[in-house]
Structures are given as C-alpha cells and as structure tokens.
Amino acid sequence: MSGFWKPGTEKPRLVDDEEGGVLFFSASASSSSGYGYASMEKQRQRLPVYKYRTAILYLVETHATTIIVGETGSGKTTQIPQYIKEAGWTDGGRVIACTQPRRLAVQAVASRVVEEMGVKLGEEVGYTIRFEDLTKPDVTAVKFLTDGVLLREMMDDPLLTKYSVIMVDEAHERSISTDILLGLLKKIQRRRPDLRLIISSATIEAKSMADFFRTSKKRRELKSMEGGLLMEPAILSVEGRGFNVEINYAEEPVPDYVQATVSTVLLIHEQEPSGDILVFLTGQDDIDASVQLLNEETQTSRKNSSGLIILPLYSGLPRAEQELVFSPAPRGKRKVVVSTNIAETSITLEGIVYVVDSGFSKQRFYNPISDIENLVVAPISKASARQRTGRAGRVRPGKCYRMYTEEYYIKDMPDEGIPEIQRSNLVSCVIQLKALGIDNILGFDWPASPSPEAMIRALEVLYSLGVLDDDAKLTSPTGFQVAEIPLDPMISKMLIASSQCGCSEEIITIAAVLSIQSIWISGRGIQREFDEAKLRFAAAEGDHVTFLNVYKAFLQSGKSSQWCHKNHVNYHAMRKVLEVREQLKRIAQRIGLVLKSCEGDMRAVRKAVTSGFFANACRLEAYSNDGMYKTIRGSQEVYIHPSSVLFRVNPKWVIYSSLVSTDKQYMRNVISIDPSWLLEAAPQFYQQRPNPLH
DNA sequence: CCTCGTCTG
Missing domain, CATH: 3.40.50.300 (P-loop containing nucleotide triphosphate hydrolases)
Structure with a gap:
C-alpha cells in the first residue's frame, strides 16, 4: 500500500470516533476545506476497514446478520454504510439505517459521511434525532438515527419495510434502547429474509451477540433459509488504529x-x-x-x-x-x-x-x-x-x-x-413493546432478560395507571395515547388527565420540565443566593407550580439568557423545555387532547398531577419532628429533598415525582395534595389497601 | 438540613 502519511505533507484528519464519541477539533486542527475529492477518496482507502470492503459486502450478502468487531479508528461507522450503498443496497428506493446510542454521534457521523460523499446533508444522506429530522422521503438513502428514533419508527412500520440494511452501531454499550431494538430486529428477521443486519460491537461482547442472533437450535434451519441465506451470524474483526x-x-x-x-x-x-x-x-x-x-x-x-x-x-x-x-x-x-x-x-x-x-x-x-x-x-x-x-x-x-x-x-x-x-425500571420499555403488539412480554427474546420481578412490577404500575387492562393489553384510548407520548408513562398519564381537568397548557409545561434534568443552576459556593433566587418563584403548592412561575417569568423576560443567569435558571434547560413543550403540544393535538389553560386554578393542576403520580403519594408522620413521611404504597420512610420549595414546609399529604437516595430517601419535585383525590384518581389502586387514607 | 453516572423518545 502506498497510502502512508509522510511528515510535511497534508495532515491526516481524524475520522469518526469509533467509540461513538464525538471529536471536537481544536482551533489548531486543520480544516477540511482544502481537500479535494481525490484526496478524500485516498483518506477513505487508508482506513483499516477498507481492506475488508469486499469481505464485508460478501458477508452482508450471504448472512442475515454480520457482527463487526471494530477497534478504535477502524473507520467502520462512516465507511460501512457507504460500502453498502455503493454495492447497490439502496437501489429501488430502499434505505440503509445506521443507529447510534447518542444524538451527538448521529450528527457527527452524518456530517462526516456527507462530506466524504460530496453531497448535501438531508438529501441522499440524512439523519433523524428527536426534534431534528434532516431526511427527505424517497431521496434519503443513507440515514443515521438514534436507537430510540428507530424504535419509535417501528410503531408506524413494525417491520421497518423501507430499510434494506440496518446497522446497529455501539451495540456493546447495551443501552436499554439498543437491547430492545436488537430483540425486535431478531423478530423482524424471521418475517423479512431480505433484511440484513450489521451489528457493531467491541471484542468482548461479540460472542454473546452472535449467540443471541443464532436464531434456532435446529441445525437445518440454522444453516440456510431460502435463497441460500445463512442464518448463522458472521463475525468479522477489523483492527483499529490506536497506539499501544x-x-x-x-x-x-x-x-x-x-x-x-x-x-x-x-x-x-x-x-x-x-x-x-x-x-x-x-x-x-x-x-x-x-x-x-x-x-x-x-x-x-x-x-x-x-x-x-x-x-x-x-x-x-x-x-x-x-x-x-x-x-x-x-x-x-x-x-x-x-x-x-x-x-x-x-x-x-x-x-x-x-x-x-x-x-x-x-x-x-x-x-x-x-x-x-x-x-x-x-x-x-x-x-x-x-x-x-x-x-x-x-x-x-x-x-x-x-x-x-x-x-x-x-x-x-x-x-x-x-x-x-437489568438495572432499570421497565415501565417505558414494557409499554413500548405492548404498543408494538408484543403481548407476551415475559417470553420476549431479549439479548439480556430483565428480572421477572421487574417486569411484573412494571405491568402492575401500568395496570394501575389504567394503561393496561386485565388481560395486560393496552387500553383504549388511554393506553394507546400513553404509548404515543415519548415520556415516562406517569408523566404521559398526567398529561392525558389534564385534558379532562382543563389545565393541559400548564401540565404540558410541567411535563416538559419534569422530563429534563434540572432547570436550576446550582453550585457549591452560591448556595444561599440560589435559595434566594428560588424563593422568588416558590409556590405554596409545591415544586410543580413553582416551575410554572419560572416558565411564565422566562417568557415575560423575552426568553432572555441574562434573565436566566440572574435568577440561577439554566438557560439551555429552558430552551429544551420550550422544545419539548412544542413537541408535546403537537402530540397532544394529534391524539385528541383538549388544549386549554386553567387560568390560575391550581387545584386543577394538582389533580392532574395526582392522576399520573398517585402511586407516589406520601403522608407526613403524625409525630415526626424531622419531616419524615411514609409512602402510602409501601410504608417506606421518605423525606422532602432540601432542594424542594416544600422543604421544611412539610404539608400533610404530598406526591413526589422521583426519589433520590443517599443517606435517606429524598423526594424530588414535591406537590401538596388533598388525599381524597387519590381515591378519585385510582380507586382500584387505593381501595385494595387496608384503610390507607384514615 | 443537603445533591445528581451517562443517555434517549
């Protein structure tokens, strides 16, 4: 090979990061502008993966599943989709998908490929992440997207019919979305012999990945299906470019x-x-x-x-x-x-x-x-x-x-x-599978099975939310609506209830805030200032209503970043709130919710919150001096988190949106409620319990 | 009376 870089000639650019990370070029790094097409082509040929081009195409042609073990710097992520396209897999309007676990990685890889192919982003090559769809129907042939987006796409097209090849990158990271996706793709494979999967994985996980895709123990079936397609997964290892x-x-x-x-x-x-x-x-x-x-x-x-x-x-x-x-x-x-x-x-x-x-x-x-x-x-x-x-x-x-x-x-x-x-709460995951028509959740073929206890707990929660019926099927309309909303099911349920309570405008804001990390900027040195800033927005009802106050003031400031800075509010978080809010509004309209403001009636807001989060109701212990609460569901000892506006206020009845455990269990995002709303919101849930609301 | 690894729709 003559393609070695010599000192003094053009500097080889780093290509994509094979671990799914994103490279940030420092100011001193040379820009790409000086490179012509020919030199780009040369760079592509210098990548370790180039040597395997023919082998990869052969394996993809003949095997339903190909596992690529690619070390750092092999170039697999950017090159393989291009090879596949060059070999004709996008002919006839078919599309190649390449998934990544992270949004930034999707964007970075897509722009690199666009550059290499000399095309415009969003045309032949595009990407889709939440809030951003840079693809054109019938034009985009190579599409980069997050695992989560591809899962969402399955709700409309369960067999993913428009894709000829799906490459799941960074599968070794074993994120929840990747695992669900792998399980579903394996299922699809049986119905779609024309589909090819490429799973990219680190060395250490390759074997368990292959075991998973080895569909059947029956040898006959395993060896070949019609057309000589091999069902036995192929494994190909591509060396990297890392140094010792x-x-x-x-x-x-x-x-x-x-x-x-x-x-x-x-x-x-x-x-x-x-x-x-x-x-x-x-x-x-x-x-x-x-x-x-x-x-x-x-x-x-x-x-x-x-x-x-x-x-x-x-x-x-x-x-x-x-x-x-x-x-x-x-x-x-x-x-x-x-x-x-x-x-x-x-x-x-x-x-x-x-x-x-x-x-x-x-x-x-x-x-x-x-x-x-x-x-x-x-x-x-x-x-x-x-x-x-x-x-x-x-x-x-x-x-x-x-x-x-x-x-x-x-x-x-x-x-x-x-x-x-295997380390997470499964409510979101279970509802997603239900929405895809997978009824036997316990029998689903996972790359790694979650514990039956966790599954059963998720089914229980969804049942109590009225999302699943006695036969563990999605209820209509609530269950289908909740599945449609890309949020935690408790938040989605709250949103749906707000339509009936006449406060959906407010609840959409609350849902958006709850679905992001935190809207506050906190720091060690500025604790007191921060507390004071928060008091300006504090509402007696609790944190949810406080969020509404912050949001309102943010809008009044003209969405100003200076305003945020002055009030210890995270500007980027607020932009995100606006974005999520818009998406939720669109979805709410699509599924037929009534968009309406309650014009300051906070009872309505608190009732809607209760409808989603009734399972997190807690009661202040009568003789507790230190603000100890007990959960109604399990009599767990919990405390209001010091970051809450209700810290030290200690209303008798509260609902929290999440628990943080350190030395104690702390409730984050707390709102006060009237206990009679619990029976209203979830009669079946609370009537089963012996006299919980005395 | 005290805090929170990283992601995603």
Missing part, C-alpha cells in the same frame, strides 16, 4: 482511590514527558475533591506541579466550563482532565497520553420490590477498563495507570457490565 498503551497496576489494593489518583497524577507530571492526563472518577464529589487537592498541590509546591492546568468534567457542569477541556494546554503546560464516565464514551479529547483509572463508576440499580432506583459507586467491568485505557492511545503511544492490582483485574473484575435493562 502500557498498563501499570497498583502494587497493593488502594485504600482511597481519590487520594491514589491525585498522587498518580502528580507523579506522572514529575516523571513523564509531556502529554495530557485524563482521570476517571465517579462523580461530582470525587472530582471536586481531587481537583481541590491538585490545586492545593499546585499552589504549595513551587517546583513541578505549577505547570498543571486542572479541569473538571461532568455533564452537570455549565456549558462554558465544559468547553474548557477542549482547548489545548498552552506551551509548556500540561492539561489534567478529571472526568466522570462522560469521557469514556460520549466525549473524546485530543492529546491525551496518560489515563488514570480509579476502577469505579456510578451505576444505577433498580430494586423492583421497593420500586426504587439507586445510584451507587460500583467497580467497573473489564470492557470498561479497556475502553478507558484506549483513551490514552489516540495520538501516540500512551500509558494507563490502574488504581487496582493486576490480580484484581484478572480474577475479580467482571468481563462485562450488567446491561442497563
């Missing part, structure tokens, strides 16, 4: 991983040649603590550590601070990014040569008995550790420092993490 990374383990188990991490960073800075450092910790607490320790070190010691630029990174960080991590360190300085898992998959940093891996991350766990989701610090898997390590070898050979022993890695660390679907 030397791994260093702790010699002894580490008692305090934050401390160990900090010491390691300082040691690297003292002893190793230049190159940026990426540290993986678990959350804001860890990160702030270690950033502070590192800063102290920088200030007290006069010698080496002064050349360090220490930057935290987590999703809760304000946008401007997040962006700091992408600017290159000034000459002679070394950048240290202290990050959560966000840097493991979602964000790619250039210039990282050293990785420090604490060996932990925060993971969600769900207890179907208490119906509570918890976030806990837990050891990562080998797959995760490898991924973290790989982050060091993107620009040149790197080093990874693991804050655990080699023995621990080999003997105790699990190969793969627990798929998200």
Whole structure:
C-alpha cells in the first residue's frame, strides 16, 4: 500500500470516533476545506476497514446478520454504510439505517459521511434525532438515527419495510434502547429474509451477540433459509488504529482511590514527558475533591506541579466550563482532565497520553420490590477498563495507570457490565413493546432478560395507571395515547388527565420540565443566593407550580439568557423545555387532547398531577419532628429533598415525582395534595389497601 | 438540613 502519511505533507484528519464519541477539533486542527475529492477518496482507502470492503459486502450478502468487531479508528461507522450503498443496497428506493446510542454521534457521523460523499446533508444522506429530522422521503438513502428514533419508527412500520440494511452501531454499550431494538430486529428477521443486519460491537461482547442472533437450535434451519441465506451470524474483526498503551497496576489494593489518583497524577507530571492526563472518577464529589487537592498541590509546591492546568468534567457542569477541556494546554503546560464516565464514551479529547483509572463508576440499580432506583459507586467491568485505557492511545503511544492490582483485574473484575435493562425500571420499555403488539412480554427474546420481578412490577404500575387492562393489553384510548407520548408513562398519564381537568397548557409545561434534568443552576459556593433566587418563584403548592412561575417569568423576560443567569435558571434547560413543550403540544393535538389553560386554578393542576403520580403519594408522620413521611404504597420512610420549595414546609399529604437516595430517601419535585383525590384518581389502586387514607 | 453516572423518545 502506498497510502502512508509522510511528515510535511497534508495532515491526516481524524475520522469518526469509533467509540461513538464525538471529536471536537481544536482551533489548531486543520480544516477540511482544502481537500479535494481525490484526496478524500485516498483518506477513505487508508482506513483499516477498507481492506475488508469486499469481505464485508460478501458477508452482508450471504448472512442475515454480520457482527463487526471494530477497534478504535477502524473507520467502520462512516465507511460501512457507504460500502453498502455503493454495492447497490439502496437501489429501488430502499434505505440503509445506521443507529447510534447518542444524538451527538448521529450528527457527527452524518456530517462526516456527507462530506466524504460530496453531497448535501438531508438529501441522499440524512439523519433523524428527536426534534431534528434532516431526511427527505424517497431521496434519503443513507440515514443515521438514534436507537430510540428507530424504535419509535417501528410503531408506524413494525417491520421497518423501507430499510434494506440496518446497522446497529455501539451495540456493546447495551443501552436499554439498543437491547430492545436488537430483540425486535431478531423478530423482524424471521418475517423479512431480505433484511440484513450489521451489528457493531467491541471484542468482548461479540460472542454473546452472535449467540443471541443464532436464531434456532435446529441445525437445518440454522444453516440456510431460502435463497441460500445463512442464518448463522458472521463475525468479522477489523483492527483499529490506536497506539499501544502500557498498563501499570497498583502494587497493593488502594485504600482511597481519590487520594491514589491525585498522587498518580502528580507523579506522572514529575516523571513523564509531556502529554495530557485524563482521570476517571465517579462523580461530582470525587472530582471536586481531587481537583481541590491538585490545586492545593499546585499552589504549595513551587517546583513541578505549577505547570498543571486542572479541569473538571461532568455533564452537570455549565456549558462554558465544559468547553474548557477542549482547548489545548498552552506551551509548556500540561492539561489534567478529571472526568466522570462522560469521557469514556460520549466525549473524546485530543492529546491525551496518560489515563488514570480509579476502577469505579456510578451505576444505577433498580430494586423492583421497593420500586426504587439507586445510584451507587460500583467497580467497573473489564470492557470498561479497556475502553478507558484506549483513551490514552489516540495520538501516540500512551500509558494507563490502574488504581487496582493486576490480580484484581484478572480474577475479580467482571468481563462485562450488567446491561442497563437489568438495572432499570421497565415501565417505558414494557409499554413500548405492548404498543408494538408484543403481548407476551415475559417470553420476549431479549439479548439480556430483565428480572421477572421487574417486569411484573412494571405491568402492575401500568395496570394501575389504567394503561393496561386485565388481560395486560393496552387500553383504549388511554393506553394507546400513553404509548404515543415519548415520556415516562406517569408523566404521559398526567398529561392525558389534564385534558379532562382543563389545565393541559400548564401540565404540558410541567411535563416538559419534569422530563429534563434540572432547570436550576446550582453550585457549591452560591448556595444561599440560589435559595434566594428560588424563593422568588416558590409556590405554596409545591415544586410543580413553582416551575410554572419560572416558565411564565422566562417568557415575560423575552426568553432572555441574562434573565436566566440572574435568577440561577439554566438557560439551555429552558430552551429544551420550550422544545419539548412544542413537541408535546403537537402530540397532544394529534391524539385528541383538549388544549386549554386553567387560568390560575391550581387545584386543577394538582389533580392532574395526582392522576399520573398517585402511586407516589406520601403522608407526613403524625409525630415526626424531622419531616419524615411514609409512602402510602409501601410504608417506606421518605423525606422532602432540601432542594424542594416544600422543604421544611412539610404539608400533610404530598406526591413526589422521583426519589433520590443517599443517606435517606429524598423526594424530588414535591406537590401538596388533598388525599381524597387519590381515591378519585385510582380507586382500584387505593381501595385494595387496608384503610390507607384514615 | 443537603445533591445528581451517562443517555434517549
């Protein structure tokens, strides 16, 4: 091959990030404008995946499912859809789909492919993510989209008939949507022998992926279907372009991983040649603590550590601070990014040569008995550790420092993490399958089965919401309406009820706010100011009504970002609220809800909230001095979260929208109610319980 | 009397 890059010639551009992350080019990176078509073609041919072009096309032609194991930098995501198209799979108006778990990745990959093909985005090549559809019917032949969007598309077209090839990228991440999608695609395959699947996965997951798609144990059926199509999944491995990374383990188990991490960073800075450092910790607490320790070190010691630029990174960080991590360190300085898992998959940093891996991350766990989701610090898997390590070898050979022993890695660390679907509440997932006509939820063929307890709990909740009937079928119209709304079913139910309560305008706003992370900007140093700012909007009824006040004031300000800043309101979150609100309004109209404002009648609003969230009703314990509540459903001890406007107000009866558990169970987003509304909203749910409302 | 890993429709 003559396609090697020589120093002094044009710089090879990094292509897409194979871990589904998005590359952010620093200001110094060369722009693409200077490249002609020929040179673009050359670049494409230099990618490792190019060697496998014929093999991939052959496998896709002859196998129903092809599993591609692609290492970092192989070029699979951008190239394979193009190969498939060049081979004629889009002839006759058929479409190739390529899914990604994340929106940013969809956009990044689509624009790269558009550039390589020299076409306009939204024509031949397009993408669809929530709120953004850049595709043209009958024109778009290659379509990038999120897993979630493809799932939604199945509601209108369960067999996904317009697609000839579906590539599921980053399947090893095992997100809930990916897992549901894989289960459904396997089902579709039986009805559509013309459909081809390409599943891209990391090495470690490839075998279990193949096992899953090995449809039948009967050999005859397995070997071939009509037309000589092989049902046995093919596996193809494509090497990557990552550099070698030397791994260093702790010699002894580490008692305090934050401390160990900090010491390691300082040691690297003292002893190793230049190159940026990426540290993986678990959350804001860890990160702030270690950033502070590192800063102290920088200030007290006069010698080496002064050349360090220490930057935290987590999703809760304000946008401007997040962006700091992408600017290159000034000459002679070394950048240290202290990050959560966000840097493991979602964000790619250039210039990282050293990785420090604490060996932990925060993971969600769900207890179907208490119906509570918890976030806990837990050891990562080998797959995760490898991924973290790989982050060091993107620009040149790197080093990874693991804050655990080699023995621990080999003997105790699990190969793969627990798929998200086995750690989550399943209500949304169950309703989606029901809407697709899958009646036997317990018998569904999952890549990883959720626990029967979790399934049963989800069915119970949906039954009590009136979404499922006695035969566990979707009710009409409520069940079908709830399935149509892209929100948590409790929020959707609240929305539908608001149509009857005559307060849908208000509830749509509340639904939009509840479906995003938080509309407030909080920070450690500004706690008191923040509380004061919040008091300006505080409503006696509770947080939901407070949201309405914030939204109203935001509109009155002319949707001003300065106004947001002054009031500790997150401007980006409010833009998102506007966006979700518009979408919900459209859906509400489509499914025949009455759009109406209650003109300040907050009883109506509280009743509508109760209709969706009655299962989260709590009563203040009569003799409780510390604001202890008990849930009506399970007599769980819960407390109002200090961030709530009802903190220390403690009304007798409240409903919450979610629980956060730390040292205690805290209710977030709390509203006061009248207990008689509970019986009204869910007679079957509350009558079964022995005298709950005395 | 105190906080929240990351995503998605």
